[in-house]
Amino acid sequence: MLLASLVFLIISSIQAPTFSTWLLCGLGKAHIVLLLVSKRLSPEWRWALTGILLTIELTLLCSYIMPTSWVGHDEWEWLYETLSHGHFTIYDRPPLLMLALEVLLLVHTFNSRFVRLASPMVLTMALSMMGAQLWLQLQTSSGPSESISLWMAAGLMLLALYQTRPWLAADHPGATRLATVLALGLSSTFMLSALGYWHFQNVQTQYRLERTARQISDNVLEHVSQSLENHHRAMSHLTSAWSMLERPPSQDQWDSLAVNFNDDFGYQALLAFVSPSGVITRVATRGIPPRTGLPFNQLMHPLSGNAPLSPGADGYTDVIDLKGMGPGVMFYLPSRDGRGVIFGATLSVIALAPLLSTLTTLLGEEHVVLNAYEHGRQIYRLGPAETPAEASYCNVLSLGQEGITLCTTPTRQRLAREYSSMPDIVLVVGLIFSLMMFVLFQLNRRLNAQHMMERDARDALEQEAEQRRELQQAIEWMAHHDDLTGLANRRHFMNLAGTWREDAGITLLMIDLDHFKAINDTLGHQQGDHVLAEVARALKLAIDVHNGLIARYGGEEFMALVPGIDPSSLTDLATSLREAVSGTGLIHPATERPITVSIGMATGTAGALNGLIQRADTALYQAKRAGRNRAVLSPPSG
Numbered sequence: 001m002l003l004a005s006l007v008f009l010i011i012s013s014i015q016a017p018t019f020s021t022w023l024l025c026g027l028g029k030a031h032i033v034l035l036l037v038s039k040r041l042s043p044e045w046r047w048a049l050t051g052i053l054l055t056i057e058l059t060l061l062c063s064y065i066m067p068t069s070w071v072g073h074d075e076w077e078w079l080y081e082t083l084s085h086g087h088f089t090i091y092d093r094p095p096l097l098m099l100a101l102e103v104l105l106l107v108h109t110f111n112s113r114f115v116r117l118a119s120p121m122v123l124t125m126a127l128s129m130m131g132a133q134l135w136l137q138l139q140t141s142s143g144p145s146e147s148i149s150l151w152m153a154a155g156l157m158l159l160a161l162y163q164t165r166p167w168l169a170a171d172h173p174g175a176t177r178l179a180t181v182l183a184l185g186l187s188s189t190f191m192l193s194a195l196g197y198w199h200f201q202n203v204q205t206q207y208r209l210e211r212t213a214r215q216i217s218d219n220v221l222e223h224v225s226q227s228l229e230n231h232h233r234a235m236s237h238l239t240s241a242w243s244m245l246e247r248p249p250s251q252d253q254w255d256s257l258a259v260n261f262n263d264d265f266g267y268q269a270l271l272a273f274v275s276p277s278g279v280i281t282r283v284a285t286r287g288i289p290p291r292t293g294l295p296f297n298q299l300m301h302p303l304s305g306n307a308p309l310s311p312g313a314d315g316y317t318d319v320i321d322l323k324g325m326g327p328g329v330m331f332y333l334p335s336r337d338g339r340g341v342i343f344g345a346t347l348s349v350i351a352l353a354p355l356l357s358t359l360t361t362l363l364g365e366e367h368v369v370l371n372a373y374e375h376g377r378q379i380y381r382l383g384p385a386e387t388p389a390e391a392s393y394c395n396v397l398s399l400g401q402e403g404i405t406l407c408t409t410p411t412r413q414r415l416a417r418e419y420s421s422m423p424d425i426v427l428v429v430g431l432i433f434s435l436m437m438f439v440l441f442q443l444n445r446r447l448n449a450q451h452m453m454e455r456d457a458r459d460a461l462e463q464e465a466e467q468r469r470e471l472q473q474a475i476e477w478m479a480h481h482d483d484l485t486g487l488a489n490r491r492h493f494m495n496l497a498g499t500w501r502e503d504a505g506i507t508l509l510m511i512d513l514d515h516f517k518a519i520n521d522t523l524g525h526q527q528g529d530h531v532l533a534e535v536a537r538a539l540k541l542a543i544d545v546h547n548g549l550i551a552r553y554g555g556e557e558f559m560a561l562v563p564g565i566d567p568s569s570l571t572d573l574a575t576s577l578r579e580a581v582s583g584t585g586l587i588h589p590a591t592e593r594p595i596t597v598s599i600g601m602a603t604g605t606a607g608a609l610n611g612l613i614q615r616a617d618t619a620l621y622q623a624k625r626a627g628r629n630r631a632v633l634s635p636p637s638g
């Protein structure tokens, strides 16, 4: 793709009609070569070369968008002509669209992050600019220069495709693509508006220029026509004067009237009085030796076919060669005596060059060039030595029998002055803005995606932490409790009891299910577990009433601790526990009566817990021995 792009640019630069096209192609080729060798270059060199190219392109671009109040056309012209040794003028700049695209593509090579973000928009811009270039060229006349800019546009377009390749190759999930398309749509609308505005303004400028050119041309025509009319009127007066004399003017009369007349009209080459036979009898000349006789007959020669002194008619020639005075026209007005007999005619020769040179100041001020044509043949050129632009406007001047065509063409300087750089500024700013807009959209989308990812990751992390916390709690609970009954285990019980004040009076109870083995044996181990769990739940409820602690001591045996050592309340306590167990509704399979527990109790202080356990255990043993389903209080220790 890169090579194809290079080929297109080489073709266009070989045939480049102007230095600007050649320069633009050259910059494009340098850009491609830079891309080709960039991997072998050190970063410093790459940056330096890119910087040089970019400086040149930006300088060219600035010549479009810098207000002329900052840097005038003359300064730009001087800069370019100096740099290009006179090849290049400010009025022959590279096509703006192509130049803007090339700058974008070059900027595109700078930063890989920017490349990824801006790629789709650069590609869209390349497509739009190529389309716009093509459309503009179809609108205007086609010629070799147009086809060359098409080659150039195609080359730059391929270059843009190449540079957006990483983005095109990347795998985009559907949502991302949709977001990109939306961002592209919005940014492209903005960009196309800028392009549209630019084109509209250019068309307006073109209309304005055509109007101005027509106006200048009309002014020129009016100026010349006015001069000729004045001349003709004056000549009629002169002729009338001879008619009033009813004879040809004497030398004195000629000198007093005709010579002054000749001096008044600077563009008049010769004024003469001609006898009916065609011989010049009186003459006043400007630039032609004041002689009478043959030389002027030569001038008169073309008149012979026109019957110059035909009675009653004013006459004039076509534009003729005035032998050494360039092209010109002869006018002649016959004079008649009182009887209407022509006794001679006044002949005036107007040379075109002096006549049109009266326009020098006007043309110079307006910066236009004047060309005069007769039958399509250029016969005269006047105006500043500046290069004329293509646009010109023509009017026909009635001079002689056929008239001549006067065409005014504004110079390029004039066009440059008429052009406002505002459309170009709007276009370039619009392009940059739409690109930035797209990048911002993309950045925003990325940030959103990143934000969502971060939020998801944070949620997942929090969830995991919560799970860990729950697991930790479960582990801790399991470490401190019996999982079958949910009661504290023996160690936890001991730890909790250790927190009680040592001198607090307490009662320790050892509670054991009666004939539990038989339950297991008869109903099964699972049912035995159920019984254990139900009894534990009932015992806990009963112990909680007394703000005590209860734990599973092991097997079918429970251990409880309640504050207080009052013997009467101990009996109530034991009774409430036994009732709680029988209240579960569980029936012992062997006796077919509610299940029962035996309880051993010991009172003392919390500080002597181990001794209390031992004494309560002994009391429990005694309760079992005494027939079960009862409570025995251990006698107070020693």
Ligand SMILES: Nc1nc2c(ncn2[C@@H]2O[C@H](COP(=O)(O)OP(=O)(O)OP(=O)(O)O)[C@@H](O)[C@H]2O)c(=O)[nH]1
Binding pocket: 484, 512, 513, 514, 515, 516, 517, 518, 520, 524, 525, 526, 527, 528, 529, 532, 554, 555, 556, 624, 628
């Ligand atoms: N289902 C079940 N049985 C258990 C569990 N722990 C211990 N046992 C059983 O409990 C029974 C205890 O039996 P013994 O020590 O003979 O006592 P007993 O049958 O209750 O008779 P006395 O205590 O003398 O009234 C044994 O059969 C144990 O297997 C348990 O977690 N689940």
